[in-house]
Amino acid sequence: MTDTAIATPIPPLVVARADHGISRKDISPNALRVLYRLRDGGFQGYLVGGAVRDLLVGGHPKDFDVATDATPEQVKALFRNCRLIGRRFRLAHVVFGKEIIEVATFRANSADDTDDRSTDDGGRLLRDNVYGSIEDDAVRRDFTANALYYAIEDFSVRDYVGGYADVQQRVLRLIGDPVERYREDPVRMLRAARLAAKLGFTIAPEAAAPIPGLAELLGGAPPARLFDECLKMFLAGHAEKSFLLLEELGLLPALFPETAKALATNRSGALRTMVLQALRNTDARIAADKPVTPAFLFAALLWPAYCRELAVLQKSGIDPLVAQQRAADRVTLHQAHRIALPRRFSLPMQEIWLLQPRFSQRVRKRVFRLLSHPRFRAAFDFLELRATAAPEVVEDVAFWREAQAQAPGELADRLQPKAPRRDADGEAGDDAMDDDAGAAPKRRRRRRRPRPGGGAGAAE
Incomplete structure (x- = not known):
């Protein structure tokens, strides 16, 4: 034929x-x-x-x-x-x-x-x-x-x-005619990449050739439909191959515009290495019949965009904590114009990002607070993922891996409490008292309201 x-x-x-x-x-x-x-x-x-x-x-x-x-x-x-x-x-x-x-x-x-x-x-x-x-x-x-x-x-x-x-x-x-068929339904271009990755098929030359020039037509596809197509593409056991085909066919900028821009400007290639490792890990979990979540997947796919946006905001002198939240919000909002990521996935995705700086902290109270965070495990898995391309976080991975295996008392003995904050009279402030609690903060005593009819002294 x-x-x-x-x-x-x-x-x-x-x-x-x-x-x-x-x-x-x-x-x-x-x-x-x-x-x-x-x-x-x-x-x-x-x-x-x-x-x-x-x-x-x-x-x-x-x-x-x-x-x-x-x-x-x-x-x-x-x-x-x-x-x-x-x-x-x-x-x-x-x-x-x-x-x-x-x-x-x-x-x-x-x-x-x-x-x-x-x-x-x-x-x-x-x-x-x-x-x-x-x-x-x-x-x-x-x-x-x-x-x-x-x-x-x-x-x-x-x-x-x-x-x-x-x-x-x-x-x-x-x-x-390939051009006419892609214009009828631009999502067919994504289907070609997904099916080729899933089945190990090659895309016929006349079917592959028009795709780079027509990729921007995906901007007119319903964002909810693109989200469904992404789940089929990345959560069916062939995520890495699908991503590589998206790059090869010029579809990545149309689907993840800010990620594609960040990868293109990342000279070391560390961000791309991390994304590919995340997709590789996802494929391995699916092959082992382990659960996967779109929140973690999109946290990895959009991490390059988040890093790029965060660097721009920090360079302008914005407070680091404010810059982190603002960068997360901007990337999520901009991506939503292409892919309708539901809040039940976008909010955990942002939490995974915003917890990353806290892994470098070793203050006793903050360590125990992070360990008890409901998103700790996903954030730690993401830290391990980052370590595959960022050697500077390898030490953090080792510390937190040990911290999870230790008993609370043993871990508390390893950690130094935060230096006491002194008030104007030279007395230790609340921070010092809280840090002395080790694994759990002390419960504060509730103040009783004055009884009706009490004198001025009682009211004070």
Whole structure:
């Protein structure tokens, strides 16, 4: 097959069960249930898209999508556990407990913009509910590898655009003109990078070439959708490869503009080294089936931007504590214009950053206060991450690792209390008394209010 983009369907290829290796035991029973119900109702129904692609390369898909000639309303009439969603793409969701089987009606490209299919001035698709045949549906999908249909009638794989050969060759190829397809939906550029990283595929040259010049189109994509795409990209076990592809394709400045700017001006490369190590660690945790959190991930991805903003503010003479909070707020706000990071993740992210300077402190009271902080463990993990590229914090990592392993009394003996603060009369102030408490500050006695009717002396 040549590298030219596919514009029209080729004669369909039917790959028999004996030749493709997909087994029904690897398909969700609920997806099979939907397919059989559609068939019994007199409709066509096929397993389609990423599930077929992943099964062909030996993967284990989590999501199973179905394509059918039944309209969403007809699907709903067949399944009591069905709900209709979407305006841009009208879909049927058949719900089986925690699993949702997404059922989409075959769609077609319309020559004229109608009420059911419309684009904006830049060519971005706003609404697409023009129904058609399976051949129409195959041509309007994004990549050839995603346009494969598994039929339960004979357990064959149907290929209308050459996707089966591309999967065998591990190539991602767009269907139709790449520039037009990216303009219809700029997020396809991110999908190309994510799928190539996930599957170990290469992006066909004609599909990769326009991406750097069109990357800024991502600025018009909904920030919430970009957040979801980032989670798929960085929290699915192939974060490092995805990041490297974003750099290679020129997509990083469009997705993380301030991080890209900070990395470009960091001559030592230490910030990039740290980001890559964070992504490597994330991949390792996912492979080991350990939990990961978007807060820590974004703390690492945006740390270069935070460091750059903090340096600018401190250079202008702003108080360090004020500069730290202001830098955190600015980076979070600016990034939100591209990626809608929810507050439940952005606030812990900022706490991780703002706790970093406190790891250099060795005053007894402050050490115990930091150890008891609810975000201590995440902040310490971040400190360890920083040590991979910043030798100056290695000593802090060693101290705090030992501090966590020691008993409170033993740790208190190691630490020096803060030098007493003297008042005007030369007496030790409250700081000295608090530091003498060691692991925990003393409770202050509450002052009693004077009783009603008390004399002037009582009131004083």
